[in-house]
Amino acid sequence: MQKHFKVMQDGRKLSIQKISNLPLHHYGVYIDYHLVASFHNGQQFYLDVSWLEPGEHHLMVVGYRLGAVDPMPIAEQYSLQVAGARDLSDIERNFRAGDILVASDNLNENITGYVGHSAIVVDDEYLIESPGGYPAIRKDTIQQYLDKHPVHAQFRPISKEMGLQAVKYAEQYLEDYKQNIKEGKNKPTFSFMAIQELENPWEYIYCSKLVWLSYAKGANYKFKNDFLWFSPEDLYKNLLDNQDFKTIYRHSDVKFKINS
Structure with missing residues (x-):
């Protein structure tokens, strides 16, 4: 034939x-x-x-x-x-300012698939995150995130400028937080409390809210939110099939068990 x-x-x-x-x-x-x-x-x-x-x-x-x-x-x-990319060594990874990492796994396996974790990449080695506890906001290596959360996805804004604007806000937000700590003001504090204003950066903070704020206030790009708190699951759903973002990497086991 x-x-x-x-x-x-x-x-x-x-x-x-x-x-x-x-x-x-x-x-x-x-x-x-x-x-x-x-x-x-x-x-x-x-x-x-x-x-x-x-x-x-x-x-x-x-x-x-x-x-x-x-x-x-x-x-x-x-x-x-x-092919599935279960092992990070399967594919070549690269990172750019504004990339968003969203994981469905947690160090506490009892909440894996229910909570997850997210962060915003600031350059090819570092990210800013709100991992829980104190300090509420920190800058850390991308590698430690990958080690702790292998079951994750990486998304990149199509507009490089939008990513840079979001990162600029995240970095300034971190510096303002550090200044608050120096002055004895522990604001914001880490909390998943549902009753909090998503657009208020100074009362409470958590991982996916940090990403939301960075894009909303830094790049004037607001992710949609369906319930009171903007969870990693909400962020993940916003980024899938989003014409403004490209999927760079997605572990085959990324899965959220509830619509939060």
């Missing part, structure tokens, strides 16, 4: 090349029977599949001959394998 397409996979990127002489003008790419991309004309196309869950997926490439006497499309099917 004549082949019309050549599909090559390089990690989590697909290359689709037309190799037949048929005059195809329009192409549709289906993954697990859902249309995920369409292309017009051309001989070669590329598709990012990093958003797919690890495992085997059904891939179908369809070519259409517009205006042809025989309008029947040409379709070819393939098996697509997406």
